[in-house]
Amino acid sequence: MKNNTLSNNLEMLEKISIVQTITTGLGEFEFSVPRCILEQIEELLYELDVQPEIVPQYSENNIFLQYERDDDQSVLEFTIERSGVMSVYTNYEPIEDLSYEEIDLDIDKINEIIAKFYK
Structure with a gap:
């Protein structure tokens, strides 16, 4: 598990808030996420028991909150x-039934899923 901190994640959200043109091997993308979505993510970060890695998905203008186990x-x-x-995906067998399920921004449920993932 990477050592992500709240302050690092808040800095990443600040960087993401600036409209950017990103060039990748797949082409050029304008990455822009609505301010209200970034604010929801910020509120969520303050409530999470374990901080994720924030990964922008440039081709879709989505943001991943990603967790990895030590097994990589x-x-x-x-x-x-x-x-x-918000949707959740995992390939972790004990909770694999969550693959691609849409969920509400219910912090208790999200923290429960994260706790199961790290058990």
Whole structure:
């Protein structure tokens, strides 16, 4: 697990808040996430028991809140779409039934999923 801190994640959100044109191997993308979505993510970060790695998905203008286990093979991702929809994906067998499930921004449920992932 990477050692992500709240302050590092808040800095990342600040960087993401600036509209950027990103060039990747897949082409050039304008990355822009609505301010209200960034504010929701910021509020969520303050309530999480374990801080994620924040990963912008440039081609879709989405943001991943990503967790990895020490085995480097198990991943838990919360995707926050530009529309505000949140979905969860994991390939971790004990909670694999969550793959691609849409969830509410329910902090208790999110923290419960994270705790199961790290058990």
